[in-house]
Amino acid sequence: MAFRRPDVHGVVMALVPILLSLLGAGAPAALAAPPALPPASRAPGVMRLAPDADARWVSFDLTPGNQIRFEMTVDGRALTAILDTGVSYSVLAKRYAEAAKLPIAAGGSAAAIGGAVDIGWVATREVALGGLVRTGGGLSVADLPAIATGSARPVDLLVGRDMTGNYALDIDYAARRFRLLPSGRLPFRGESAPLAISREKRVYIGEVTLGAARLRPMVVDTGDGSAITVTSEGWRAARLTGVRTTTAISFGLAGSVVSTIGIVPALAVGQLVARNVEVRVEPVGGFSEAIGAAGRIGSGFLQNYRVLLDPAAGRMVLAPEAGADEPPLRSTSGxxxxxxxxxxxxxxxxxxxxxxxxxxxxxxxxxxxxxxxxxxxxxxxxxxxxxxxxxxxxxxxxxxxxxxxxxxxxxxxx
Structure with missing residues (x-):
């Protein structure tokens, strides 16, 4: 059998996606006095994109959990990060913040896979990523366990919508690199699909057509190692027949969830028709349902394409890589x-x-x-x-x- 990504399919973690969605701030949590101030209420900092941003590619590798892992700097210190468009406000590992002796203020709580998590907040002087520099502002803080990447070592930071949402994000999975461009740029040709930022949750959202169902909003989540995830209601509405299913486990910041999975013959994302796609069905009352979403489009799906995410321009562009429609590797061990x-x-x-x-x-x-x-x-x-x-x-x-x-x-x- 040929070895190809995603290696999470029966290879490293055998179909276990790692779901890192941290969506917005909820009710304040009693972490410390004074009362928690959620990220949305804090100063966002000032963004500046370099004139030569086109040339500022960021090299990455894919974690065993299919996330985009790379290096960047915070206040001049190099750290390891994951690009996570399913995160509203970028999250620094509590372990890193404590080791660096950064003062952590209370930040409230947030919805995550498996439940809710307490979050903190640290102020930053400068955050640098490729051609983008943010001065001022800060980062949310939460526990980021190693299981979040499927590897033996944890990462230091999840880079979310607050850093990337105003720009065109060009992800070249085949070459293992990405860059940030001014919104409106179209660096390659492909099939288009609608894309926006959710007003309530402040994450990337799109839509898919699965069988008889048009499912929206779907969180477009590069931090989710799975392919396509839908709610139980969405799966029933699709009215698919003949799809053999099994179970798998997903891990998020707040715990684990067991879901149903199967390979569907086709689904559509805007103008793109994708074939042989793994779909994960969350249990009733699962994470997507709890946050008012129809599901997620994850990196396990996106990595089969050259991807442009440009919510300010209202579009996602997908150009298939070689073998994009090949059946995914399936676990044969169980x-x-x-x-x-x-x-x-x-x-x-x-x-x-x-x-x-x-x-x-x-x-x-x-x-x-x-x-x-x-x-x-x-x-x-x-x-x-x-x-x-x-x-x-x-x-x-x-x-x-x-x-x-x-x-x-x-x-x-x-």
Missing amino acids: LLVGVEPDRLRVLHVMRGGPAAAAAGWRAGDLICTIDGAPITRDYAITPLATWSAGEPGRTVTLGMCDGSIRKLTLAAFY
Whole structure:
């Protein structure tokens, strides 16, 4: 089987997307005195885009969770960030803020995958990203665990709508680079779809047509490692037949959620018709429903295209990359695993999969070897990581960290 992104599909975390949506400020939380002041009430700072912004490409890599990871500076200090258009106000890791001895003010609370999270606030002098510099303003602060990227190391910052929303964001997934341009620029040709900033939640929103349903608003979320996510109501409205489904787990800032997933033959995003798309269906009362959205368009979908996000111009432009309509890699093991420095942790056993049919598999199990090969720190980018989406019929020998051995025969099950 060919190895291609997204490697979250049966490879590194076997279909586990990492959902980092932090949408707006809610009721104040009692973090400290004086009472919390939400991000929307604070001074936004002054943005300046360099005249040569066209040439200010930012190189990135994709995390095992399919997020865009890169380096930038805050107050002259280099840090690691993720580009996350599903975040209203950029979020600095509490761990980083405390290590840098930054004064953290109370910031209220925010809706996130899995529930609500407390947030703080730190003032900044200068935030620099490619050709964009913001002076003044500040950053929200929250816990950003390593599981948020699917890798062994956490990131320091989520760069959200407050930094990018006034510009055209050109993401070249194939070349692993992005840049910010003046709104209205059209650096490449592709299929167009409507795009805006939600007035209430202050995130990027678009729409999709799935089966018989036109679903909107859909949060366009580069920080969401999955492809397309819809509400239970949206899935029912689509009236699709013949789609085999299973279950998967998603992780957000506030916890985990188990959803249904399946591969649909086609869906439309504006003028673009995409084929063989993985769709995740949230449980009733899930995150999207709770925030009044129809679902999310994530990086697992966007990475198949050259992408221009320009909400000020009202458009998203998608130009297919080679293989954009190829079927995504599917788990054939039925195990969703997270990467730790020298082991894999089972996060979820997928409904109807080989692991569910075998005895003994459960969340929390630790795997230390695969066919005798140890789990190394660079496991996520090695061919070994493809085992869980391997050829049906292959038997994989898994060495558990307690010294026992388990065998698992791979199979197609959704």
